[in-house]
Amino acid sequence: MAVNAKAVKQRxxxxxxxxxxxxxxxxxxxxxxxxxxxxxxNTRLYATLARELLHRLAFLDxxxxxxxxxxxxxxxxxxxxxxxxxxxxxxxxxxxKHTKAVxxxxxxxGEHRVAENRxxxxxxxxxxxxxLGVGKKSAWFAKKHGYNxxxxxxxxxxxxxxxxxxSVSDMAIRGYIDKTYDKVLVSYTHYISGLSQEVKVRQVLxxxxxxxxxxxxxxxxxxxxxxxxxxxxxxxxxxxxxLETIIETILPKLVEVQLYQAILESTASEHSSRxxxxxxxxxxxxxxxxxxxxxxNKARQAAxxxxxxxxxxxxxxxx
Amino acid sequence: MITFTIVTPQGVLYKxxxxxxxxxxxxxxxxxxxEHIPVVSALRAGELNIHKGNDVVNLAISTGVVEIxxxxxxxxxxxxxxxxxxxxxxxxxxxxxxxxxLFAKEEKMLDIDFARLxxxxxxxxxxxxxxxxxxxx
Numbered sequence: 128m129a130v131n132a133k134a135v136k137q138r139x140x141x142x143x144x145x146x147x148x149x150x151x152x153x154x155x156x157x158x159x160x161x162x163x164x165x166x167x168x169n170t171r172l173y174a175t176l177a178r179e180l181l182h183r184l185a186f187l188d189x190x191x192x193x194x195x196x197x198x199x200x201x202x203x204x205x206x207x208x209x210x211x212x213x214x215x216x217x218x219x220x221x222x223x224k225h226t227k228a229v230x231x232x233x234x235x236x237g238e239h240r241v242a243e244n245r246x247x248x249x250x251x252x253x254x255x256x257x258x259l260g261v262g263k264k265s266a267w268f269a270k271k272h273g274y275n276x277x278x279x280x281x282x283x284x285x286x287x288x289x290x291x292x293x294s295v296s297d298m299a300i301r302g303y304i305d306k307t308y309d310k311v312l313v314s315y316t317h318y319i320s321g322l323s324q325e326v327k328v329r330q331v332l333x334x335x336x337x338x339x340x341x342x343x344x345x346x347x348x349x350x351x352x353x354x355x356x357x358x359x360x361x362x363x364x365x366x367x368x369x370l371e372t373i374i375e376t377i378l379p380k381l382v383e384v385q386l387y388q389a390i391l392e393s394t395a396s397e398h399s400s401r402x403x404x405x406x407x408x409x410x411x412x413x414x415x416x417x418x419x420x421x422x423x424n425k426a427r428q429a430a431x432x433x434x435x436x437x438x439x440x441x442x443x444x445x446x
Numbered sequence: 447m448i449t450f451t452i453v454t455p456q457g458v459l460y461k462x463x464x465x466x467x468x469x470x471x472x473x474x475x476x477x478x479x480x481e482h483i484p485v486v487s488a489l490r491a492g493e494l495n496i497h498k499g500n501d502v503v504n505l506a507i508s509t510g511v512v513e514i515x516x517x518x519x520x521x522x523x524x525x526x527x528x529x530x531x532x533x534x535x536x537x538x539x540x541x542x543x544x545x546x547x548l549f550a551k552e553e554k555m556l557d558i559d560f561a562r563l564x565x566x567x568x569x570x571x572x573x574x575x576x577x578x579x580x581x582x583x
Contacts, residue, residue, distance in 0.1 A: 169457030176453055176523055180486065180513055289455040289525065297562075367473045367487035376488045377511055380523075384455055 132426040139419045146412035152214070153405035160398035162286060164318065167391040174384045181334075181377055192371075193304045194378045195333050200237045202255040204277075204299060204308040205230065206331070206386065207269075208315040208393035209262035211281055216404035218316065218324075218397050219264045225326035226314040227272065230256055236310075257308070259298060261390065287390050289383065296383045303332045315389040316396035322403065324396040331385055334378055448480050450496065452505070452522045459527045460505070464498040467520065469512050480518040487512050489524060491569040493576045504530040506576040508569040526569070533577030542570035 207226055209219045230236065233254050258269040260279035269276040278298060283291050302308040311332035317325045366373055447463040468477045470492025476485075489510045496503040510524035545567045 166456075170455050172458055173453045173455045173523060176513070176521055177511075180511065180523075293562075364484040364486050367471060367476075367485060372472065372488050373486050373511060376509070380510070380525075387455055 132423055132430060135419055135423040135426060139416055139423060142412050142415045142419060146409055146416065149405045149408040149412060153402050153409060156398045156402035156405060159285065160321070160395055160402060163391060163395035163398055166286065167318065167388065167395055170384060170388055170391065174381075174388060177377055177381050177384060181374075181381060192374060192378060194300065194382070197333055198306070198309040200254055200309045202257065202308050202310075203230075203236060204257045204259055204302055204311045205274075205328075206259045206261060206295060206299065206311070206313040206389075207265040208313070208389055209260065209264040209268065210393075210397045211263045211283075213264075214404060215397055215401035216407075218400040219262075219268075221324075221326050222314060222316055223268045226268070226328065229312075229314070229328045230274075259295065261295065261393075283390070285394075287387070287394060289387050292383060292387045292390055296379070296386050299331060299386070300379055300382055308332075313386060313389045315393045318392045318395040318399065321399050324400065329385070329389070331382055334381060448478065448482075448518045448520055450520045450522075452494075452507070452524060452527050454524055454527055456526075460496070460503070462496075462498065464496050466497045468493075468495040468497075469522065470494065470507070471512065478514060478520055482514050482518065482520075484516050485512075485514040487514075489522070491565065491572045493572065493579075494522070494527070504576060504580050506530065506533060506569075506573045508572075509565060528573065530576050530580035533573050535574050535577040538570050538574035538577055542567060542574060545570060 205226065207222065209222055213219075236254055255275075257275045257277050258265065260266050260269060260276060260281070261283065263279070263281045266276060266279045266281075268274075280295055299308075299311045303311055310330065312328055313331050314326065314328045317327045319325060447465065448467065450460070450462060450464045450467055451458060452460040466477055466479050468475055469487075470490050471487040472490045473487065475492070476487070489507060489512055491508045492506075494505045494507050496505070505527050507522065507524040507527040510522065513521045513523070515521070545563055549563050549567065
């Protein structure tokens with residue numbers, strides 16, 4: 128019995144240590160999550176303004192910009208936002224599951240989601256897929272399912288800056304302009320609240336007002352101002368130096384900001400699912416400690432009882 | 447008064463009602479007074495001066511777009527913007543030097559990298575010059 132008590136004590140100690148670690152990770156994730164959510168909210172106004180401006184430029188009338196060009200979809204680039212580190216519950220698994228489902232639905236993948244009144248090129252179902260990974264885990268996903276993996280960005284900051292995303296957006300834009308890719312998608316985890324996140328797949332290129340809008344509306348909390356109030360007729364506007372320059376400046380920015388938003392949301396979701404996972408782990412460790420303590424006390428009590436019985440027995444034998 | 451807002455992807459950097467503002471655009475610097483006609487213009491890296499009463503706020507901004515709306519509402523959408531007193535001149539200088547080195551080294555560069563690097567050098571030059579100009583004020 129005494130040996131057992133010692134073993135139990137050891138286990139309690141190790142469970143306590145684990146609990147300390149998971150508790151610390153939980154708190155750290157909570158703090159990081161708050162920051163990430165704040166950053167995601169901060170980009171909101173920029174994204175809204177850029178989108179509105181583009182809307183009002185009514186660019187759909189003359190879609191002669193390389194970033195708006197529609198082509199039959201033969202090759203797709205998917206930017207998959209995953210985490211660098213594990214221990215975050217089902218975060219990565221969910222992203223991969225959803226992405227896989229979308230990628231297998233070749234019929235929808237081949238379609239173009241655009242406003243009416245534009246000629247949609249015929250769609251193909253024979254589509255090649257490239258994965259552009261963000262986060263180490265995405266490389267594993269591409270390898271497992273046999274997708275091409277032209278690049279992985281796994282050195283992103285804890286707190287992503289807009290500069291960090293430039294290499295990703297550059298690659299997407301360049302690939303689209305030189306016609307390597309006919310469509311660029313981003314797959315990320317949308318942060319709804321601390322407890323619920325949802326994986327979304329959005330079209331980045333060709334720039335689609337529909338997808339931009341959806342992404343804008345999804346941002347956490349309606350803190351951003353509504354700016355659509357005064358939509359003055361665009362004819363009254365002057366363009367300096369000219370309309371083309373403006374559109375060419377703003378289109379890549381929209382791509383950047385869309386990807387930036389996605390990565391911020393992804394970061395927020397990663398931290399929050401890690402927080403939840405760690406909270407569960409801490410709770411479990413707490414339960415385990417409780418059980419083990421009870422067992423230890425029982426063993427200890429049994430040892431004492433036995434000792435007393437032995438002493439009593441010895442005394443009885445002497446008298 | 448102009449309702450003036452500078453927005454970067456990092457958030458709203460400046461928001462106030464002001465008297466006038468000088469904005470560097472690709473077609474040259476423009477100064478906006480209240481009741482300006484609506485204009486959309488592409489920015490270039492440069493110095494932006496906000497005048498409010500007797501106060502002047504100087505910022506270094508990089509590329510982006512400015513939108514002047516009717517009713518004296520002005521939005522500046524910039525990649526980055528920094529107040530002159532927040533600029534670390536030495537760091538800006540270093541960053542510029544680094545960018546220039548990279549520029550000299552990579553000869554067979556893709557056009558897009560070339561443009562980006564050039565924009566970066568321009569931005570850092572502006573940062574350090576704006577930072578230095580108002581350092582002792």
